[in-house]
Amino acid sequence: MSSPEQRLVESDLQGAPFRIGVTKGRWGFAEPGAAAEGAAWPRTYFWMAAATRQNAPDRYYVELDLSGYRSVPPTGPFWDPVKRQRLEHGKWPKGKPGSRFAQVFRLGGFSGAGSAFYHPYDRVARLNHNQWPSEQPHLIWTEKHTIVDYLEEFQSMLMSGDYVGV
Amino acid sequence: MTMEKVAADDLAARHGGDHEFFLHANGAEPKIGKGAPHETLREVLIRVGIIEDGRGNTLVFVGECDVALRESDEIEDGIDKHEPVDISLTLEVLEVHRHRHVHCHTCRHIAVEVNFGGKTKRHRFSPATTVGVVTEWARRKFKLDPESASEYVLQICGTTTQPRSDEHLGKLVDAPVCSLCFNLVKEVSPQG
Numbered sequence: 255m256s257s258p259e260q261r262l263v264e265s266d267l268q269g270a271p272f273r274i275g276v277t278k279g280r281w282g283f284a285e286p287g288a289a290a291e292g293a294a295w296p297r298t299y300f301w302m303a304a305a306t307r308q309n310a311p312d313r314y315y316v317e318l319d320l321s322g323y324r325s326v327p328p329t330g331p332f333w334d335p336v337k338r339q340r341l342e343h344g345k346w347p348k349g350k351p352g353s354r355f356a357q358v359f360r361l362g363g364f365s366g367a368g369s370a371f372y373h374p375y376d377r378v379a380r381l382n383h384n385q386w387p388s389e390q391p392h393l394i395w396t397e398k399h400t401i402v403d404y405l406e407e408f409q410s411m412l413m414s415g416d417y418v419g420v
Numbered sequence: 421m422t423m424e425k426v427a428a429d430d431l432a433a434r435h436g437g438d439h440e441f442f443l444h445a446n447g448a449e450p451k452i453g454k455g456a457p458h459e460t461l462r463e464v465l466i467r468v469g470i471i472e473d474g475r476g477n478t479l480v481f482v483g484e485c486d487v488a489l490r491e492s493d494e495i496e497d498g499i500d501k502h503e504p505v506d507i508s509l510t511l512e513v514l515e516v517h518r519h520r521h522v523h524c525h526t527c528r529h530i531a532v533e534v535n536f537g538g539k540t541k542r543h544r545f546s547p548a549t550t551v552g553v554v555t556e557w558a559r560r561k562f563k564l565d566p567e568s569a570s571e572y573v574l575q576i577c578g579t580t581t582q583p584r585s586d587e588h589l590g591k592l593v594d595a596p597v598c599s600l601c602f603n604l605v606k607e608v609s610p611q612g
Binding site: 268269270271273274275277278280353354357358372373374379383385386389390391392402403406407410414415416 | 569611
C-alpha cells in the first residue's frame with residue numbers, strides 16, 4: 255500500500271499543471287528503463303526539455319528523492335538514463351560564467367555538489383543557508399509547492415539564454 | 421506506482437473518444453476536463469460546475485494567447501485580439517482537442533502594467549495569456565539585452581510573489597479586479 259506522501263505525489267502528477275507541462279513537451283516521466291536497477295519510492299525519475307545547443311541533449315533527466323513530499327523539499331542530481339546512474343559531471347549542463355544558471359548547477363563548493371542543485375528548492379542545498387529565506391523568499395519550499403514548481407523552475411533555466419550546452 | 425498509472429491515463433486520453441483539455445477559471449488552479457466531440461462547450465462547462473445553466477457574465481476563451489509577442493516595439497498600450505467563443509458550439513467545431521485550453525473568466529482583458537528602470541509599459545492581455553508570454557513581452561518592450569534578459573522575471577507589485585511562467589493571468593486576478601501590476605526584477609543567484 256502506498257504511503258500518504260506517495261498518494262500526494264500521485265495526485266499532483268495527475269493534476270492539470272503537471273499534465274499541461276507534459277502536453278507542451280516541457281517535462282515528463284522517465285521511461286521505465288531509465289531508472290536505477292530496483293529503484294523504488296521515494297526515488298522518482300523525470301526528464302526536462304532543454305534548449306537546442308550544439309552537441310548537447312534535447313532533454314536532461316533527474317533522479318529525485320521525494321521522501322516527505324510536500325512538507326520536505328525534493329533533492330537529487332541529473333541522471334543518465336542509458337547507464338542508469340548519476341550523470342557524469344562532464345555531461346552536466348553548463349551556464350555562462352557568472353550566471354545564475356552556472357551557480358545553480360555548480361559541481362563544487364557545497365556539500366551536495368554533484369548530487370543536488372545549488373538552489374533553495376533543494377533539500378540538501380537549503381541546509382546551512384539560513385540567509386536564503388530572506389534573500390529569495392519566493393523560492394523557499396513550502397507545503398504549497400508541488401513537483402510542478404520544481405520542474406518549472408529548472409526546466410525554464412534549461413531553456414534560458416544562460417544555458418550554453420555541456 | 422505513480423508513473424504507470426499516469427502513463428495509462430495518458431494513453432486512455434489519447435486513444436479514447438473523449439477530448440481531454442484543461443479548464444482555467446478566475447483565481448483557481450486549472451483542472452482537467454473531458455467531453456465528447458459532439459457535446460457543446462456549454463454542456464461540458466455546466467457539467468463540471470464552472471458555469472450554471474444560463475451563461476451569466478462568464479466569458480469563455482479557447483486556446484492560449486500569445487499575440488502580444490507579435491506586437492511591434494513601437495506600439496504603446498496595446499490590446500490582445502482574442503475573442504470569446506460561442507459556447508453553444510461543439511468541442512469538435514471549436515477544435516478544443518487541438519487548442520487544449522479553455523479559459524472561463526469575467527474579465528474581457530487584464531490590464532497589465534510592468535515597471536522597470538523607472539518606466540512603465542502597459543498592455544491589455546487576454547486572460548488566457550501565460551506569465552511566460554508577459555515576461556517575454558516585457559523583456560522586449562524594455563529592450564533588455566538578450567544575453568542577460570533571461571535572468572529578469574516578473575514579480576507582483578508590493579509582494580515577493582513571482583508567478584510561475586506556466587500560470588495564466590486569469591488565475592492571478594479575482595473579479596471584479598481585472599488588472600495586475602508587476603515589477604521586472606533580476607532573479608537572485610544563490611550565494612553563500
